[in-house]
Amino acid sequence: MAAEIISGTEMARTIREELRIGVEEFKRSVGRPPGLATVLVGSDPASQAYVRMKKRAAVDLGMYSRQIELDREITEDELLGWIEGLNADPDIHGILVQLPLPPQIRKNRILEAIHPAKDVDGFHPINVGRMAVGDPAALAPCTPLGVVEMLVRSGIQTRGRHAVVVGRSDIVGKPMGSMLLGTGPGGDATVTVTHILTQDLASHTRMADILIVAAGHPSLITADMVKPGVVVIDVGVNRVADSSREKGYRLTGDVAFDEVREVASVITPVPGGVGPMTIAMLMSNTLKAARSLNRAMA
Ligand code: GUN
Numbered sequence: 001m002a003a004e005i006i007s008g009t010e011m012a013r014t015i016r017e018e019l020r021i022g023v024e025e026f027k028r029s030v031g032r033p034p035g036l037a038t039v040l041v042g043s044d045p046a047s048q049a050y051v052r053m054k055k056r057a058a059v060d061l062g063m064y065s066r067q068i069e070l071d072r073e074i075t076e077d078e079l080l081g082w083i084e085g086l087n088a089d090p091d092i093h094g095i096l097v098q099l100p101l102p103p104q105i106r107k108n109r110i111l112e113a114i115h116p117a118k119d120v121d122g123f124h125p126i127n128v129g130r131m132a133v134g135d136p137a138a139l140a141p142c143t144p145l146g147v148v149e150m151l152v153r154s155g156i157q158t159r160g161r162h163a164v165v166v167g168r169s170d171i172v173g174k175p176m177g178s179m180l181l182g183t184g185p186g187g188d189a190t191v192t193v194t195h196i197l198t199q200d201l202a203s204h205t206r207m208a209d210i211l212i213v214a215a216g217h218p219s220l221i222t223a224d225m226v227k228p229g230v231v232v233i234d235v236g237v238n239r240v241a242d243s244s245r246e247k248g249y250r251l252t253g254d255v256a257f258d259e260v261r262e263v264a265s266v267i268t269p270v271p272g273g274v275g276p277m278t279i280a281m282l283m284s285n286t287l288k289a290a291r292s293l294n295r296a297m298a
Contacts, residue, residue: 003232003264006154008146012276015149015284016061022287023062026294034290035064036094036120036282037086041079041105042072046239047098054096057279063286064091072102079105080113087115093290094120096282099171117293120285123170131175134182137292139285144176146277147212147233148186156210156231156266159188164208166221166254168195172214172235180210201225213254223259231266235274 027033036058040051051067058065068082079097086095095118101107111119116126122141130138151158163180167173173193180189194204196215202225205211213221214235226232236254253270261267268274 003261003267005261006150006266006268006273008150008268008273008275008277011150011153012280015277015280016057019280019283019287020061026287026290027062030290030294032091033062033064034094034286035066035089035092036096036286037066037068037089037092039068039070039079039082039086039095039097041070041074041098041101044100047100051098053279054282057283058286061283063283066092074102074105076105076109079110083110083113087113087118092118093293094118094282094286096121117296118289120282120289122175122285128175132178134184139289140179141171141175142281142285143172143214143235143274143278144179145281145285146274147176147235148179149281150233150268150274150277151210151231152186154266158186158210161189161209162207163189163191163210163212164204165191165193165212165214166195166201166205167214167216167235168193169214176212176214180212215254217254218252219254219256221255221260223256223263226260226263228263229265230263232260232264233268233274234270237270237275 023034038051038054040047055065055067086092095114097110111123112125114124116124119127119139122139127139131140158180165173165176177191177193180187180191192204194201198204205221205225206227208230210231211226212233212235216236218238218240232255234253234255238252239249240252242250251271
């Protein structure tokens, strides 16, 4: 029997409705909305599209949104100046610098300059550390947070089960492993993190009760690489050429969806899976940051 499909689009809608109430309450008690600043350097079309979606989601929830668009030739010091301004701005509770950044800018210098309390991407070393030790005050990265939320809301048990992560990026793979290993709902798993240098990848993926794929390779995971009944979460977003589409491409995940669906028990689609959940978690982090900054001021 074909796997059940978890709709991230629908789940994210439910989460946004929950957040809308929280945003209203915040506005009533504080007198101003939670504010999110997005910083985009250069004009990469995919990054532009992501930033646009994030801004739209914030505005839709009644948040304040500020979009800063900077020339791709900007210097590191100039960009740091923008970050300092946003750190000091009381209308801004969340700062997101869209990655990747151009080569003249050292990514880590920028991510470390964002005030940890406004770091809604969860990329600052302070938040990475807090998350690793299970501190609930941590602002955690939105994509793995969205995956955990999907598992928990779908009633998928992680406790004691074998979760295999494919990909070791700082944005998804590493924090994903850390969250699954942590204690509590969506955690307590036995975790294997694999990556591009892993030998015989299929021998690992076949062991998975829960398989989370964030490798950036279309159709990397095929039906012969998974065991029957596996839960498959596809984090990949790949643009593949498709002349039948108006844009000349279509989005596809890292999992060969049609064939793996025949073996798995649960699977997430691309698009409409983890993507919308990531944005919902960014909104959740922005509200969390706003509440926490407001408490600190009181
Ligand atoms: N680029 C790709 N994914 C992300 C993300 O989650 N946050 C930011 N800031 N940039 C990204």
